[in-house]
Amino acid sequence: MSHGPADDAIAGRAPGDRPVLDPALAPPFPIAALPVLRNLQLRKNVAHATDVIQAKRAHLVAEKTDWQQLRTAAAGIRTHALENLGAYLEQFEARCTAAGGVVHWAADAEEARRIILELLREENATEVIKIKTMTSAEIQLNPFLEADGIRASETDLAEIILQLGNDEPSHIVVPALHVNRGQVREIFARTMGLPELTDDPEALTAAARNYLRKKFLSVPTAISGANFLIAETGSVAVVESEGNGRMCLTLPRTLITLAGIEKVLPRFQDLEVMLQMLARSATGERMNPYTSLWTGVRRGDGPQNFHVVLLDNGRSAILARERQRQTLRCIRCAACMNACPVYRQTGGHAYGSVYPGPIGAILTPQLTGMRYAKSLPYASSLCGACYEVCPVKINIPEILIDLRAQVTDQERHEAVRLFDPMYLGMRIANLLFARAWLFHAAQRMARIGLRVFTQRDGWIHSLPGMGAKWAQSRDLRGLPRQTFHEWWARRKEVK
Amino acid sequence: MSASSRQAILDRVRAATSATAGDHAQLASTYSVLPYPYIHAGKLDAAARIALLVARLREYDAEVVECMGGELPAAIAAQLAASGRHSFLAPPGLPAEWLASGFEWKIDRGLSAEEIDQADGVVTAAFCAIADSGTLALHHSPGEGRRVLTLLPDWHLCVVRASQAVETLPEYFARCPSPPPALVTWISGPSATADIEMTRIKGVHGPRFLHVILVHDEPIHDKEKSPHHSLRLKEAPHFD
Ligand code: SF4
Numbered sequence: 001m002s003h004g005p006a007d008d009a010i011a012g013r014a015p016g017d018r019p020v021l022d023p024a025l026a027p028p029f030p031i032a033a034l035p036v037l038r039n040l041q042l043r044k045n046v047a048h049a050t051d052v053i054q055a056k057r058a059h060l061v062a063e064k065t066d067w068q069q070l071r072t073a074a075a076g077i078r079t080h081a082l083e084n085l086g087a088y089l090e091q092f093e094a095r096c097t098a099a100g101g102v103v104h105w106a107a108d109a110e111e112a113r114r115i116i117l118e119l120l121r122e123e124n125a126t127e128v129i130k131i132k133t134m135t136s137a138e139i140q141l142n143p144f145l146e147a148d149g150i151r152a153s154e155t156d157l158a159e160i161i162l163q164l165g166n167d168e169p170s171h172i173v174v175p176a177l178h179v180n181r182g183q184v185r186e187i188f189a190r191t192m193g194l195p196e197l198t199d200d201p202e203a204l205t206a207a208a209r210n211y212l213r214k215k216f217l218s219v220p221t222a223i224s225g226a227n228f229l230i231a232e233t234g235s236v237a238v239v240e241s242e243g244n245g246r247m248c249l250t251l252p253r254t255l256i257t258l259a260g261i262e263k264v265l266p267r268f269q270d271l272e273v274m275l276q277m278l279a280r281s282a283t284g285e286r287m288n289p290y291t292s293l294w295t296g297v298r299r300g301d302g303p304q305n306f307h308v309v310l311l312d313n314g315r316s317a318i319l320a321r322e323r324q325r326q327t328l329r330c331i332r333c334a335a336c337m338n339a340c341p342v343y344r345q346t347g348g349h350a351y352g353s354v355y356p357g358p359i360g361a362i363l364t365p366q367l368t369g370m371r372y373a374k375s376l377p378y379a380s381s382l383c384g385a386c387y388e389v390c391p392v393k394i395n396i397p398e399i400l401i402d403l404r405a406q407v408t409d410q411e412r413h414e415a416v417r418l419f420d421p422m423y424l425g426m427r428i429a430n431l432l433f434a435r436a437w438l439f440h441a442a443q444r445m446a447r448i449g450l451r452v453f454t455q456r457d458g459w460i461h462s463l464p465g466m467g468a469k470w471a472q473s474r475d476l477r478g479l480p481r482q483t484f485h486e487w488w489a490r491r492k493e494v495k
Numbered sequence: 496m497s498a499s500s501r502q503a504i505l506d507r508v509r510a511a512t513s514a515t516a517g518d519h520a521q522l523a524s525t526y527s528v529l530p531y532p533y534i535h536a537g538k539l540d541a542a543a544r545i546a547l548l549v550a551r552l553r554e555y556d557a558e559v560v561e562c563m564g565g566e567l568p569a570a571i572a573a574q575l576a577a578s579g580r581h582s583f584l585a586p587p588g589l590p591a592e593w594l595a596s597g598f599e600w601k602i603d604r605g606l607s608a609e610e611i612d613q614a615d616g617v618v619t620a621a622f623c624a625i626a627d628s629g630t631l632a633l634h635h636s637p638g639e640g641r642r643v644l645t646l647l648p649d650w651h652l653c654v655v656r657a658s659q660a661v662e663t664l665p666e667y668f669a670r671c672p673s674p675p676p677a678l679v680t681w682i683s684g685p686s687a688t689a690d691i692e693m694t695r696i697k698g699v700h701g702p703r704f705l706h707v708i709l710v711h712d713e714p715i716h717d718k719e720k721s722p723h724h725s726l727r728l729k730e731a732p733h734f735d
Contacts, residue, residue: 045692052693069533076529083515084522086508091734099677105501157699158690174690181691201691205699212700217608232732233675243646243686243701250642251608261504266526266732268675272668273533276628286551287628287683290701292642295677300605301641302678312504320511 019168019349022140023368026352028375033350042178046170046347049177050338056284057335057389064280073273075393078329081231081264082319088231088264089310095234099296101306108313109139115309116141116223116256120150123254123305125221131238131245132156133225134172134332135258135311137354138367141223152223153215155244157208164191170348170356173282173334178347212244222248222303226259227331228274229308232267235295236308239278239288249292255303261310262319262328274331277391281333314367324399327362329392334359336386336396342379351376358386362399370406377403421466440485447479454478523731535669537627537662544626544662549709551629555684556697557705567654568592570708571618574652578704580615586644588637593618593654603644611643616650616704622676624660624707625667630683631655631707632667634676642680651702653682656710 020026036042061067081088093103106112120128128145130136130152142152142163154163158176162169165187169175176184185199188207197207224245228237236257238245249255265274271293279288297306319325337343337357348356353364353373361376377400386396417423432439453460460476462468482490509516517525539547549559562570572595575583582599584606594600601614620638621631631653633639645651661667686701697703 049693066533073529073531073533076531080526080529083512084517084525085512086505086516087519087522087734088732089505089508091732105504107500107503111500155700156690157688161690174693176690177693184691201694201696204691205688205696209699213612216700217612230675233677235675235677241686242688242699244699246642246646246680247700250646261508267730268671269668269730272665273531276533276664279628283689285555285683287625287630287681289555289683289685289687291679291681291683293676293679298678301635301643310504312507316504316507316511319508322514 018166019170020352021137021168021349021354023353023364023372026373029346029350029352029379030375032352033346033379036346036350041180042347043345045178045180047344049171049174050344053174053284053338057281057338060280060284060286064276070273070277071391071393074277074331074391075329077265077270077273078331078392079326081266082262082325082328084266085261085264085319088266089261091231092229092234092264093310095232096236096296096308097234099234101234101296101308104307104309106309106311106313109311112139112258112309112311112313113141113144116258117145117148117150119254119256119307120145120221123221125150125254127151127153127215127219128221128223129153129155129215129219129248129252130159130222131224131240131248132159132175133223133258134169134354135225135260136223137169139258139311139313141258153219155212155215155248156240157205157242157244160208160211161187164188168349169354171334171337172332172355172357172359178349212247216244216247216251220253222252222255224248224255224257226257226263226308227278228271229259229264230268230271230293231264233295235268235293237271237291237293239275239291241283241289243290246290246292249294250302252303254305254307256307256309258309258311260315261312262315262330278331278333281335281389281391314369317369318366323402324362324366326394327359327366327399329394330359330363331392332359333391335389335391336394339385339389341381341383341385346379351379358396358400359394362394362396362403365403365407370403370410374407374410377401377407440483443479443483447481450479519734523733527731533665534663535665537666539626539662541657544660545657545709545711547662548624548626548629548660551626552684552707555629555687557629557684557707559707559709561709561711563711564656567708567710568595571595571652571654572597574706574708575616575618578616578650578706580650582613582615584611584614584617584640584644584648586619586638586640588639589618589620590638603640608643608647612647614648616652617644617648617702618652618654619645621653621655621659623667623670624655625664626660626662627664628683630664630667630681633680633682635678635680642678645680645682646701649698649702650704650706651682651685652706652708654708654710656712658712660709 104115145152154160161176161184170178181199184204189197226236227239279285336359340358343357351360353360355363361379365373380400382397384397411417432442458478463471552559571593575598584601586603619640622634623632685697685705686699687695687697688699689695
């Protein structure tokens with residue numbers, strides 16, 4: 001296998017050119033997708049990874065004879081938790097506090113970053129070790145900490161690959177699935193000073209183990225996300241594969257957990273549903289290698305200072321919309337993106353958000369209050385594959401259509417859309433369809449106007465001006481010589 | 496942190512859910528009628544349950560040996576010897592007869608992380624084993640040790656009694672004490688990653704070697720079937 005410089009190899013980017021995952025800055029989906037569609041290596045990597053997970057998932061889901069019943073139960077529990085979120089959040093706070101934890105509330109990304117920075121400053125931290133958390137990526141925590149002189153060291157293998165390769169996650173469970181072993185070798189060899197490294201995944205994994213062991217034993221502060229918060233006990237649950245999570249959860253003196261407010265489950269026992277589904281859906285395993293659950297602080301075992309930061313950042317607004325509320329049931333298993341025919345072609349970076357794929361297409365614009373990422377609800381064929389695999393039965397296609405309607409409603413009132421060809425066309429159509437005489441006149445004009453473009457075979461293959469792009473990939477049937485109305489009128493005359 | 500953010504978030508959440516949220520009593524009653532139609536109790540008899548557990552543990556790269564209760568100390572000694580390792584850790588509650596002679600033992604009474612890191616391996620008990628997913632559940636009692644004990648050493652030997660094996664995950668939850676345990680670690684095979692091209696690689700940060708000794712209680716009698724009939728119903732949440 002031959003390798004170019006890593007930065008070139010990944011996504012065909014120019015060196016130092018990172019994918020933009022800030023919805024406020026990212027280009028619209030069709031534009032962001034273009035470089036990826038031209039990058040055959042990246043598409044191959046994405047296709048391979050999603051094929052493997054899908055096959056494993058399908059096998060293990062088929063093995064579960066009660067899979068649909070589990071989905072029903074999971075959707076029921078999550079819906080109930082969201083409908084009563086206020087009570088459960090307060091219960092979580094009370095129980096976690098009673099067990100020695102400290103609960104903080106952050107209304108938005110900025111407040112969450114500030115809380116975390118203050119906690120780290122109190123610890124005089126210069127470095128913090130991190131377990132993979134998409135929520136911290138959502139609030140863009142790492143660059144913020146780095147700017148304040150605190151090094152944020154990722155410890156998940158995939159996250160190390162991205163951090164050392166100056167790259168961004170493209171999947172929420174396997175964030176570096178767009179990078180192949182040759183590219184990983186190149187990144188590790190260069191950044192860890194290991195020119196002899198081979199591209200054998202075993203050797204690459206060992207390199208990461210050695211690279212991190214010292215950090216685990218010496219860095220006294222850690223940041224984690226949470227898969228679930230248990231209201232009944234005030235406990236936090238984290239699932240992982242590598243053991244880096246357990247390292248971060250047990251070795252440091254101080255642990256900070258950042259969690260979205262939607263992550264609450266009412267009872268400990270609810271995990272019997274969620275954890276039968278999560279690993280099967282996410283990685284195609286019966287169970288992930290490690291699941292950790294802890295409650296506040298235990299003297300002599302694990303961090304002696306424990307903080308939870310509960311993050312809203314747009315979630316309560318989603319909760320307020322009854323149809324869209326189901327978005328918050330998500331347990332971030334990524335099954336929907338592995339199944340999505342659009343994601344499988346474009347990979348994650350095109351979505352311009354840390355949440356790609358179908359869940360990203362509904363979550364990202366909503367989290368920004370429908371200000372950004374407005375092209376994402378259109379990044380779907382509405383085939384329904386995402387709904388079918390979702391363990392908590394989120395009807396993603398239904399929400400996509402709803403969001404499209406919202407985007408349209410917003411846009412049609414914007415001044416800049418006054419002369420937008422699509423909206424102009426729609427307004428004219430509105431006029432025409434409302435008046436029979438105008439409609440008939442328009443039909444006659446169109447018949448005359450389109451005649452020159454109609455080929456001998458009765459089809460229109462190309463159009464001039466604004467129609468050219470449309471006709472590039474479509475053929476239009478030429479208009480018939482007479483309309484049904486005309487034919488009917490003539491038919492009566494003849495009689 | 497501002498107290499006002501707490502109030503603002505809770506206010507927004509309450510306003511958003513005002514149509515659906517109930518008081519604590521209503522909430523408890525809606526919770527208790529949630530559908531939970533999935534399989535709770537397993538269908539296998541004791542022998543088949545153990546066979547499934549062993550198969551599932553092995554499928555994800557754990558080494559499993561079985562022995563009778565009386566043979567356990569010898570079985571532990573054999574595993575330690577076969578590992579080619581010498582210095583081992585034990586949690587403070589590990590039965591004395593499990594500490595095989597001829598090896599160096601350190602009992603964890605507050606060992607430092609460095610001391611734990613330097614040991615060759617660790618021997619612990621477990622709370623439960625779940626056959627369906629090949630999972631060992633630790634609740635970190637004195638026989639199971641602190642969390643760090645089964646994390647830093649490269650080699651972990653876990654002793655599980657047949658009576659501790661259940662078939663399904665709901666059966667495990669039915670066995671959990673009330674109130675639930677404060678610390679829980681589930682281990683399903685050795686540490687692994689599939690981050691590079693979805694190739695499963697064993698041993699990233701946790702122990703690279705997971706050994707299980709499955710101890711058959713003698714004689715096997717029907718009391719083992721009891722968990723299949725003692726599943727508790729779903730209790731509603733209770734608030735203080
Ligand atoms: S929307 Fe459903 S399938 Fe997609 S990540 Fe969330 S839980 Fe998984």
